[in-house]
Amino acid sequence: MFLQQLINGLTVGSVYALIALGYTMVYGILGLINFAHGEIYMIGAYLGVIFFGIFTVMGLTASNLPLSIILTFILSVVYSSAYGYTIEKIAYRPLRHAPRLSPLITALGVSIFLQNYVMLSQGAKDKVFPSILSGGFTIGNATVSNLQIFIMMTSVVLMIILNLFITRTKLGTAMRATAQDKKMASLLGINVDKVISATFIIGSGLAAAGGMMIAMHYGLINFYMGYVAGLKAFTAAVLGGIGSIRGAMLGGIVLGLVESFGAGYISSEYKDVFAFGILILVLVFKPSGLLGENLQEKV
Amino acid sequence: MLSYILIPAWFVLLTLPFLGISGSLKLGAVLLVCSVLVRVVRTQYIASLLNLWGMRIESFKNRANKIDSRLSLGVILLILILLPFSLNRYSIDIAIIAGIYIVLALGLNIVVGLAGLLALGYIAFYAVGAYAFALLSTHYHVSFWTALPIGGLLAGVFGLLLGAPTLRLRGDYLAIVTLGFGEITRIILNNWDTLTGGPNGVMDIGRPEIFGYRFNTPAAFYYLILIMAVITAIVVKRLNESRIGRAWVAIREDEVAAEAMGIDTTKMKLLAFSLGAAIAGVAGVFYAAKMSFVSPESFTFLESIIILCMVVIGGIGSIPGVILGAVVLIVLPETLRELQDYRMLVFGASMVIMMIFRPQGLLGSSARRMELEPVDERALEHEDESLYDIKKGERLE
Numbered sequence: 001m002f003l004q005q006l007i008n009g010l011t012v013g014s015v016y017a018l019i020a021l022g023y024t025m026v027y028g029i030l031g032l033i034n035f036a037h038g039e040i041y042m043i044g045a046y047l048g049v050i051f052f053g054i055f056t057v058m059g060l061t062a063s064n065l066p067l068s069i070i071l072t073f074i075l076s077v078v079y080s081s082a083y084g085y086t087i088e089k090i091a092y093r094p095l096r097h098a099p100r101l102s103p104l105i106t107a108l109g110v111s112i113f114l115q116n117y118v119m120l121s122q123g124a125k126d127k128v129f130p131s132i133l134s135g136g137f138t139i140g141n142a143t144v145s146n147l148q149i150f151i152m153m154t155s156v157v158l159m160i161i162l163n164l165f166i167t168r169t170k171l172g173t174a175m176r177a178t179a180q181d182k183k184m185a186s187l188l189g190i191n192v193d194k195v196i197s198a199t200f201i202i203g204s205g206l207a208a209a210g211g212m213m214i215a216m217h218y219g220l221i222n223f224y225m226g227y228v229a230g231l232k233a234f235t236a237a238v239l240g241g242i243g244s245i246r247g248a249m250l251g252g253i254v255l256g257l258v259e260s261f262g263a264g265y266i267s268s269e270y271k272d273v274f275a276f277g278i279l280i281l282v283l284v285f286k287p288s289g290l291l292g293e294n295l296q297e298k299v
Numbered sequence: 300m301l302s303y304i305l306i307p308a309w310f311v312l313l314t315l316p317f318l319g320i321s322g323s324l325k326l327g328a329v330l331l332v333c334s335v336l337v338r339v340v341r342t343q344y345i346a347s348l349l350n351l352w353g354m355r356i357e358s359f360k361n362r363a364n365k366i367d368s369r370l371s372l373g374v375i376l377l378i379l380i381l382l383p384f385s386l387n388r389y390s391i392d393i394a395i396i397a398g399i400y401i402v403l404a405l406g407l408n409i410v411v412g413l414a415g416l417l418a419l420g421y422i423a424f425y426a427v428g429a430y431a432f433a434l435l436s437t438h439y440h441v442s443f444w445t446a447l448p449i450g451g452l453l454a455g456v457f458g459l460l461l462g463a464p465t466l467r468l469r470g471d472y473l474a475i476v477t478l479g480f481g482e483i484t485r486i487i488l489n490n491w492d493t494l495t496g497g498p499n500g501v502m503d504i505g506r507p508e509i510f511g512y513r514f515n516t517p518a519a520f521y522y523l524i525l526i527m528a529v530i531t532a533i534v535v536k537r538l539n540e541s542r543i544g545r546a547w548v549a550i551r552e553d554e555v556a557a558e559a560m561g562i563d564t565t566k567m568k569l570l571a572f573s574l575g576a577a578i579a580g581v582a583g584v585f586y587a588a589k590m591s592f593v594s595p596e597s598f599t600f601l602e603s604i605i606i607l608c609m610v611v612i613g614g615i616g617s618i619p620g621v622i623l624g625a626v627v628l629i630v631l632p633e634t635l636r637e638l639q640d641y642r643m644l645v646f647g648a649s650m651v652i653m654m655i656f657r658p659q660g661l662l663g664s665s666a667r668r669m670e671l672e673p674v675d676e677r678a679l680e681h682e683d684e685s686l687y688d689i690k691k692g693e694r695l696e
Contacts, residue, residue, distance in 0.1 A: 033475065050316045082313055094655045101417055102654045104474065105611055108419075108604060109650025116644040121317040227600070231482070234475065269490045276479035283476050284464040 003142035005264040006257070011148045011217065013256020014155035018210035019233030020240070020248035021162065022084075022203025028179040028243035029199050031100070035107035036087055037207055038230015039114035040080050042223065044208025045215040046118055047076040049127050056130070069132065076212055077205045083114075084204025085197055093193070111227070119223040126222045129215040151213045158209060159249055162202070166245060171198055179243065207233075228272065232259075235279040241292020250290060303338060307331040349656050356662060379525055383518040391517040395589060397629040398524035399582055404609040404625040405531045405618065406578030411607065412616035413544060414571035415551030416466070417474040419603055420481025424454040424576040426488060426598035428583025433501040433593045434494070443507035443514075443588050447581060454580025458573035466568045481603055488595040500594025504587050520589050527585060528622075531578060536618055538574075547571055601643075608646055612653055614660030623662055 019041050026034045055061050055068040091110050095103045136145035166172040177185040178195045186192045214229070215221045232255060240251025255275060262274035282289060311327035318326060383391050403425060410418045428450035435441035435449065465476045488495045495501065507514045507523070514520055538544050546567045549557035558564050587593050605628060613624020632642045653660065 047316055079313075079316065086309070086313060091651050091655075098654070098658065101411075101415070102658055104417060105607070106651050106654045108607070109647045109654070111647070112604065112643055113647030113651070116641075116647060118317065120640060120644065121314075121322070231478070235479075238472075238475070270486065273483050273486050276483050279479045280465075280476050283468060283472050287468055287472060 001141075001264060003140050005260045007142055007144055007148060008264075009257035009260030010253065011151050011256070012214075012260060013236075013253040014152050015210040015214050015217075015252075016229075016233050016236045016256050017249045017252025018155055018158060018206045019229060020236040020252045021159070021245060022207045023230075023234050023237040024240070024242055024245060024248040025175070025179075025199050025203050027237070028245075029175070029182075029196060030092070030096075030103075032092065032103050033107065033234065034092075034203075035104070035230065036091075036110040036114060037203065038226035038228075038233065039111050039118075040084055040087075040204045040226070041207040041211040041214075041229055041233075042118065042221070042226030043083055043114065044076050044080040044204075044211030045129075045221045045225065046122060046127065046223075047079050047208065048072055048212035048215050049129050049221060051075045052130065065132065073209065073212060077208045080208030080211075081201040081205040084200040084207075088197060088200040093196075111230075115223050115226070122223065124223065126220045129219050129221060131219055132216065147217055151217060154209065154213060158206060162206070163245070165202075171195070175199060232272075232275050235275055235282075238279060239282050239289055241289025244289070244291045247289055247291035254290075303334045304331070306334055353657070376529070380522075383521050388517055391521050393630065393633050395517065395520050395524050397626050398521070398528050399586055399589075400606065400609060400625040400629055401528045401622050402524070402531050402582040402585075403579055403606050404613070404621045405528075405535050406575045406582065407606050408575075408610050408616065408618070408621045409535060409538070409547075409571050409578070410575035411610055412621070413539060413547040413551065414568055415547075416568060416572060418477040418572070418575070419474045419600075419607070420477035420479070420484070421575070421579060421606055422598045422600070422603040423477075423481040423484040424458060424579035425583040425586070425602075426484055426593075426595075427454040427457050427576075428580030429587040429593045429597075430488065430495060430501070430583075431580070432584040432587040433504045436505040436587075437501055437503060440505065443505065443584070444509075447584050450584035451577040451581040454583065455573045455577035457580075458576025459569060462569050462572040466565060466572060478600070478603075481598075481600060485595050485598055485600075488598070495595075498595060500592060501587075502592050504591045504593070506591065507588050514588070524585060524589075527581070532618055532622070539618070543567065543570065605646070608650060610660075612649060612660055614662040617660065617662050620660050620662030624660070627661075 019037065022037050022040070023034060026032060026037070051072045052061070052068065055072060060068045060071075087110055091106045092103055095106055133147045133150055134145070136143055136148070138144070166175065174185065174190045174195050175198065177188070177190055178192055182192050185195070211221075211226075211229075214225075233252065236251035236255040237248045238251070239255055240247025240249065255278065258278060259271055259275055263271040266274075307327040307330035310330055311323045314323040314326055317323075382394065386394065403421070407418065407421050410416050410421070431450040431453050432441075432443070432446040435446050436443075441449070461477070461480050465473055468476070489498055491497070512519075514523065546557065546562045549560065549562055550564050550567055554564055586597075609624035609628050610621050611624070612628065613622065614620025628646075632639060635642075638645075
């Protein structure tokens, strides 16, 4: 029981961490809770189903399964990044100088729009993701599916790449500089608009990867899946300390574990209550999160 | 020139997997026509068209001020009183729903519009009121009139309990906490079968009675909600013009400055939050009495968002604006039945468009416009502050 819940928790937690990264990066730079981020995750999952379906019709899945999975992944991630980029350009950029409330409401608007866009174009019914990578093994009395291993491995690899990107590359350094001080960064010759676009592109790509993997894991997706997942990923970001990239990774894993153990040992119906309860407790008692810096209201 | 082709092409590519080839091409064609139109008409003209709307609103307001406002209000009230005689049952029902949402939007307006606190789980307080009456009525046969203050009080206490620890947090954190609270409330209502009946809800809730007259026609409920809406509007208006209202506005504008002026900001924010909650609770009691049935699915996150839309689209902080917003968002989808599916799509898009082009809402005041579009360089700088400045507690200047 314990081992099983641990593995389930780590699987879900690593996906939460992937989505939380997008929240935390955007918040770090813009100070905006990007409510539409959960919808990008949903769109990523839908794109996964759509592209995989196309490859199946083309016969690629039957002849070369790994290639079709990789192609689906790449296409879905690229497409979702394009969505993220477009959303930022249309909905958030004109409001760069507006007070806090305005972009938050816009983000909600984008979220509602995207949900209904997908519902109207793809139907309100659940979509099925064909089960691939079936099979697995047992450790003790816990069963681990190959898919779970795949999800954890992919998440870890993506997070390592992101960490290297943020700390080692020029664009990553520019992103950190912009997060610290937009005005100073622009004075030093950093194109802040480009950095913000890059942030949305990377965040959306990670969320789409998470969405696709969850779609494979559960096998079912729907147009409202992004709302709860987005909320939980946001919880994870807050839990780890919003604005902190390592915090988001840690927060995602911790949240996944709490949820999994809560569902396993207490009650699965109240699974979501644990997540939101943690969110409220963290915000009330330690708003800076586990790895975040202390927040202080500025005069 | 090229961008006029590239932008539609980009959207065709983006929507291709979702809309299919013909759908995305249609969208591309529409966008191409639009972009050509924009090229001909220019964006400035569109913006000035929106400004024209604003100017018309202003001049209408001026004229309305010149005419005795009491007289015009009296005429509107008379029309509202006579309305049920000219409507069929179905239309009266819609009018009642609109009335409930007017009360809710006015309540949320205190929180969002006056005190500037973004609450995203507002529907939870409505649910508290509705379930309070539902359970009191079915278990203890408490009458509607006793339940009305109880429901309001209970929701207010919930607001107080939720607000006390969270209101010292920054605005967007509050939004998330209230959102979480809203979800928790709905999940508990859905799963606590022994008390709330779970997803089946509570049935056979008592109807209001007065002097032996039982409210069972739509018209009776219509008048009841009309009275409640009028009272709420008066309360909100009076509060807005009072010392408390000015304190709220001060907090909304600049919390630190307000505190320096001797306003107990925590107390005032708490007051706004619990008052808004109490109004939602009262509306919830009415809803339970009207429907005589409550279930968790009436209290979803979407409802919170719709109420927020009413406040935003109508005009944050403006009472006539909020009322207009509620009426528009309830009546318009009813009249455009065939567009029902696209309702939320249009909602979402209009929220974005509204925030970009007319952030003060349909009937927003010009003062509010100034706040939302800071022209002053210093004001801009203030808005420009990133989280980093807050993090470090540094000063820019």
